[in-house]
Amino acid sequence: MSIELRNVTKKFGEVVAVNSVSFSVKEGELMALLGPSGGGKTTVLRMIAGLEMPTGGDVFIRGKRVNDLSVQQRNIGFVFQSYALFKSMNVFKNIAFGLKIKKWKRADIQARIEELLNLFGLEGLEKRYPHQLSGGQRQRVAIARALAPKPSVLLLDEPFGAVDAKIRQELREWLVTLHHDLNVTTVFVTHDQEEAMEVSNRIVIFSRGVLEQVGAPREVYDQPANEFVARFIGVMNILEPEVRDGVARLGELEFPAHGQPDGQKLRIGFRPYAVQISSDLTQYRYHAVLRHTFFLGIMLRVELELPSGLVLRARMSKEEYAHEGLYDGREVSFQIRQYRVLAKQEAALPPETELRYQAPPIVGEHI
Amino acid sequence: MTGLPKQRRADAFQQSQRGTEEPPIIKWILISIALLFCAVFLFLPLVNVLAQAFSKGVAYYWESLANPDSWASIRLTLLVAIISVPLNVGFGLAAAWAIAKFEFRGKSLLITLIDLPFSVSPVVAGLMFVVLFGLQGFFGQWLDAHDIKIIFAVPGIVLATMFVTFPFVARELIPLMQATGTDQEQAALTLGANGLQTFWYVTLPSIKWGLIYGIILCNARAMGEFGAVSVVSGHITGLTETMPLRVEKLYNEYNAPAAFAVASLLALLALLTLGVKTWLEWRQTRNFAKAQLIQEPVLDSNGAGSSRPA
Numbered sequence: 001m002s003i004e005l006r007n008v009t010k011k012f013g014e015v016v017a018v019n020s021v022s023f024s025v026k027e028g029e030l031m032a033l034l035g036p037s038g039g040g041k042t043t044v045l046r047m048i049a050g051l052e053m054p055t056g057g058d059v060f061i062r063g064k065r066v067n068d069l070s071v072q073q074r075n076i077g078f079v080f081q082s083y084a085l086f087k088s089m090n091v092f093k094n095i096a097f098g099l100k101i102k103k104w105k106r107a108d109i110q111a112r113i114e115e116l117l118n119l120f121g122l123e124g125l126e127k128r129y130p131h132q133l134s135g136g137q138r139q140r141v142a143i144a145r146a147l148a149p150k151p152s153v154l155l156l157d158e159p160f161g162a163v164d165a166k167i168r169q170e171l172r173e174w175l176v177t178l179h180h181d182l183n184v185t186t187v188f189v190t191h192d193q194e195e196a197m198e199v200s201n202r203i204v205i206f207s208r209g210v211l212e213q214v215g216a217p218r219e220v221y222d223q224p225a226n227e228f229v230a231r232f233i234g235v236m237n238i239l240e241p242e243v244r245d246g247v248a249r250l251g252e253l254e255f256p257a258h259g260q261p262d263g264q265k266l267r268i269g270f271r272p273y274a275v276q277i278s279s280d281l282t283q284y285r286y287h288a289v290l291r292h293t294f295f296l297g298i299m300l301r302v303e304l305e306l307p308s309g310l311v312l313r314a315r316m317s318k319e320e321y322a323h324e325g326l327y328d329g330r331e332v333s334f335q336i337r338q339y340r341v342l343a344k345q346e347a348a349l350p351p352e353t354e355l356r357y358q359a360p361p362i363v364g365e366h367i
Numbered sequence: 368m369t370g371l372p373k374q375r376r377a378d379a380f381q382q383s384q385r386g387t388e389e390p391p392i393i394k395w396i397l398i399s400i401a402l403l404f405c406a407v408f409l410f411l412p413l414v415n416v417l418a419q420a421f422s423k424g425v426a427y428y429w430e431s432l433a434n435p436d437s438w439a440s441i442r443l444t445l446l447v448a449i450i451s452v453p454l455n456v457g458f459g460l461a462a463a464w465a466i467a468k469f470e471f472r473g474k475s476l477l478i479t480l481i482d483l484p485f486s487v488s489p490v491v492a493g494l495m496f497v498v499l500f501g502l503q504g505f506f507g508q509w510l511d512a513h514d515i516k517i518i519f520a521v522p523g524i525v526l527a528t529m530f531v532t533f534p535f536v537a538r539e540l541i542p543l544m545q546a547t548g549t550d551q552e553q554a555a556l557t558l559g560a561n562g563l564q565t566f567w568y569v570t571l572p573s574i575k576w577g578l579i580y581g582i583i584l585c586n587a588r589a590m591g592e593f594g595a596v597s598v599v600s601g602h603i604t605g606l607t608e609t610m611p612l613r614v615e616k617l618y619n620e621y622n623a624p625a626a627f628a629v630a631s632l633l634a635l636l637a638l639l640t641l642g643v644k645t646w647l648e649w650r651q652t653r654n655f656a657k658a659q660l661i662q663e664p665v666l667d668s669n670g671a672g673s674s675r676p677a
Contacts, residue, residue, distance in 0.1 A: 051553060071556045078557035084550035088572035097568070098558035149559065 001063065002027045002185040003048055003153055008057035010043050010209075017043045019209040020057065025153075025187055025202075030179045032196035033189045035206035036232070041189045042157055044206070048187065049155050050074045062152055077146030077184075081158040083138050085130040091117075091141050092126035098149040116144045119181075135163040136171060147184070156188035160195060172199050193233050197221070205229055227342045230269055237275075237312050238342070239268045251308030252286055255339070270339035272301065275314035277334045279324040284333035288312070293321070293328055302326075304334060416634050419627035431617075431625035432632070439605045440613035440629070443521070447609060448589045451529040455585055456578070459536025466537075467544030468552075481537050484530055492530050493598025496523060519601030524609065527595040532588045539581030543574050576647055587640040591633055 003025040010018040018040040025031045033041040046052040048059060050071035059066050066074050086094050095116055099109045117123050120140045130138060139159065146154060159175065160168045176199055179186050190196050196203045197217040205212040205220060205228075212232075213225040224230035231238070241250035248257040248266045255268055278284055288304035291311070300321050304312045314334070326332065421428050431437060462481055466474060484492065498504050500517040510517060517523045551573065555565040571578075593611040600607040602616065610629055617626035 049557060051557070072559045072561065076557060078554070080550050080554060082548075082550050084554040086551055086554070086569055086572075088569075088575075097555065097560075101555075101559045101564060145554075145558070 001025070001060070002029070003187065004060040005044070005048070006058045006060070008044070008047060008054045008059060010040070010047060010052060011055045017209050018047070018054075021206075021209075021211045022057075023204050023211060023214050025185060027185055028183045029185055030176070030199065030201045031185075031187045032200035032203045033187060033206065034193060034196040034203050034232075035191065035212075037191055038208070039191075039206040040209040041191075041204075041206045045155050045157055045187060045189050048153070049076050049078045051078070075149075075152050077143075077149070077151035077154045079139075079142045079146050079154070079156040079159055081161050083130075083142040085138060085141060085145070087130055090127050090129050091122060091133070094130070094141055095145045095148050097145065102149055112148060116148060119178075120144045136167045139163065139171060143178075147182070151184070153185045153187065156186065158190060159188055160190070160192075168195075175199060197233070205232065207232070227267070227269065230340075230342075235272050235313055235315075236269045237272065239310075240265045241268060242266075251306055251310045253306075253310070253336075255341075267342040268339050269342045270336055272313045272315035274337045274339060275304070275312060275334055276337050277302070277304070277314060277316060277324065277326070277332050279326060279330065279332055281331065281333045284335040286334050288332060288334060290326055290328055290330045290332055293326075304332070413634055413638075416627050416630050419623055420631040421624075422627075423624045427624055428628045428631075431622075431628040434625065436605045436608070437613055437617075437625065437629055440608045440610050441632070443524070443608065444590050444610040446521070447525050447528050448586055450525050451532060451589050452582060452586050455529055455532055455589075456536050456582055458533065459540060459581060459585075460578075462537045463540035463544050466541050467547075468549050478541070481534050484533050489527075489531055489592065489594030490598055493527050493595035496526055496530070496595075496599050500526075518599050519603065519607060521607065523599035524596050524607060527599045528589050528592050531592050531595050532585045535585035535588060536578070536581035539577045539584070540574055543577040544570075547573050576651060580644065580647060583640050583643055587636060590636055 001024045005024070006022050007020045008018060008022070009016065009020050021040075021044060033044055035041045043052060047054050048061070050066065050069060050073075054067065061074060061076070086097065089097070092113060095113050096109050099112060104112070113126070117126060120143070122137065122140055122144065125133065125137065125141075130141070133141065143154075143156070143159075160171055163171060172195060175188075188199070200217065202214065202216050203220055204214045207228050213220055213229045215223075220229055221233050224233060227238075230236050239250050239253065241248035241253065241255055243249075243257045243260040243264045243266060244262050246256070246258050246260065248255040248260070248268070255266065257264075257266055260266070276284065277290075281287060286306065288306045291303040291305045294301040298318055300316055300318060302314050302316065302321075304314055306312070312334075324332075432441070462477070465471075466478060497518055499506060500510060500523065501507055502511060502518070504518075515522075517526065551569050552565050555569045560568065590609075591611060592609075593615070596609055597612060597615075600609065600612060602608060602612055604616065608616065610633055614626050614630045614633070617623075617629065
């Protein structure tokens with residue numbers, strides 16, 4: 001294990017910013033700390049770095065307990081959200097700073113910096129000052145500076161927060177490549193779930209100082225531990241049908257609820273892609289009108305309005321949309337392929353994952 | 368509907384345009400007043416000081432400065448500045464650091480306290496030290512018993528000067544340090560630098576010009592302070608007389624040329640301060656301009672450069 005946290009808690013006065021968090025990062029892994037702002041993810045990152053001291057619990061780096069080690073002794077590379085480049089130093093001196101502090105030989109410093117400038121595509125910029133660089137260049141200098149003294153882990157706080165959308169995409173891909181080349185254990189903080197999904201090997205999800213789930217992007221998407229994760233990672237339709245005679249109903253929609261008492265409300269959640277749509281009104285059980293179509297590139301997001309006024313979100317490919325001959329205002333039939341019954345209280349209980357395939361379409365019931 | 372407010376705004380703009388077009392006379396009157404004011408209150412006295420100083424010839428000018436008592440006052444003034452300015456730089460740095468980099472209770476109170484010497488009359492400041500350390504003061508008996516002289520001695524003058532000049536360095540640095548934040552220092556820590564290295568390589572370069580400016584102002588005031596020093600000094604010629612006090616004494620003894628000779632040194636200091644300050648400001652603008660010049664080719668070569676005005 002490269003990094004391990006055991007029951008780490010951080011309080012700022014009365015406020016519990018991080019509440020008994022435990023997870024570990026494997027050697028060479030690229031890990032994302034994901035959560036809404038105020039979730040405690042940056043505090044966790046700063047505790048790994050030693051910029052904050054935990055109120056309780058232990059932090060290990062490469063098997064060594066580092067609670068009592070200062071930032072300087074932990075041998076970490078940290079990239080700040082603002083990049084925090086030294087304004088009074090040029091690019092060369094910025095990157096060389098850590099090496100000079102660690103008393104590297106002049107020739108070694110020269111060689112290391114040439115290597116890094118090369119790797120980061122910063123050749124010819126070594127005399128420039130931070131304010132003379134573009135946003136992307138600044139970020140690369142900041143990462144080069146953090147990596148120069150060969151740290152055992154690289155920590156990045158919202159690394160893509162300060163650049164515009166187009167450069168952001170480039171930088172994401174670049175970071176993945178860089179990590180692949182260097183294979184240094186990397187932990188980064190982000191509030192953007194898409195970014196976390198795209199860049200990292202594994203994701204740690206926080207909300208309000210509590211760890212909600214750790215897992216590979218695929219895992220947290222397909223098997224969210226709770227409703228918070230399900231809603232945070234991607235879109236989810238949430239319905240609250242009421243049980244009557246063993247069936248939970250909301251408008252036209254029905255979900256089996258064997259053994260549930262009458263009058264109880266269930267929480268049903270399903271992903272937009274679980275909604276199957278057909279222009280053939282006889283194909284699926286439910287009917288609706290296509291209200292809005294949003295073009296997101298290859299995928300389309302559509303809104304279905306049911307006769308009862310209920311609105312569901314669905315997702316489909318461009319080809320499917322064209323093949324079915326769909327357009328806004330068209331009447332369609334649909335079914336919900338899989339769904340989950342969610343725990344009542346948000347984030348408290350990990351809900352049972354119940355996948356149910358409504359296999360044989362009930363033909364002609366509502367015509 | 369949107370056309371109406373737009374039209375109104377355009378009208379307002381036109382009016383203000385006319386408003387600025389109208390009064391070239393007022394503009395010239397204002398400029399004349401400012402220039403006249405400077406001439407009467409700044410330039411004329413300066414010329415007068417020099418004219419008076421040399422009224423009995425260059426030889427007499429040098430003689431007045433070489434006078435043992437005047438020479439003693441020059442040395443004392445330098446001594447006081449050499450002690451109080453570095454101490455105030457230390458205090459100023461510490462206070463500015465505390466205020467800019469930490470959150471704590473009573474922070475706004477501390478800022479107010481730092482400003483206090485600006486709002487308190489220097490005479491009151493001097494009296495405060497007399498009340499504290501004078502023979503009839505709180506510590507008077509104890510100090511007397513241990514044969515320590517503060518009031519009517521050099522320590523008192525240094526204390527009074529320090530009190531009066533305390534805000535200069537801190538006031539310059541606080542906004543500067545607040546604007547810089549702590550990110551760069553934290554970055555230095557993560558790269559292995561200790562506190563001293565961080566201060567020396569990262570903090571100091573980023574506040575350099577503000578600090579120098581603060582020191583210049585602090586020094587100018589330390590050398591020129593009259594009120595507070597006058598109260599605690601006791602005016603003992605040759606012992607506790609600083610240059611401003613010396614000027615006053617010579618003038619009261621109807622030795623105007625000698626008084627103005629010493630005064631001319633103080634005026635010289637003021638001019639020097641002004642000169643250095645102007646040079647620093649010029650240097651800064653030139654540096655920014657230079658930085659922008661370098662930036663142009665960046666935009667040409669890869670198009671990715673963000674053109675941020677310096």
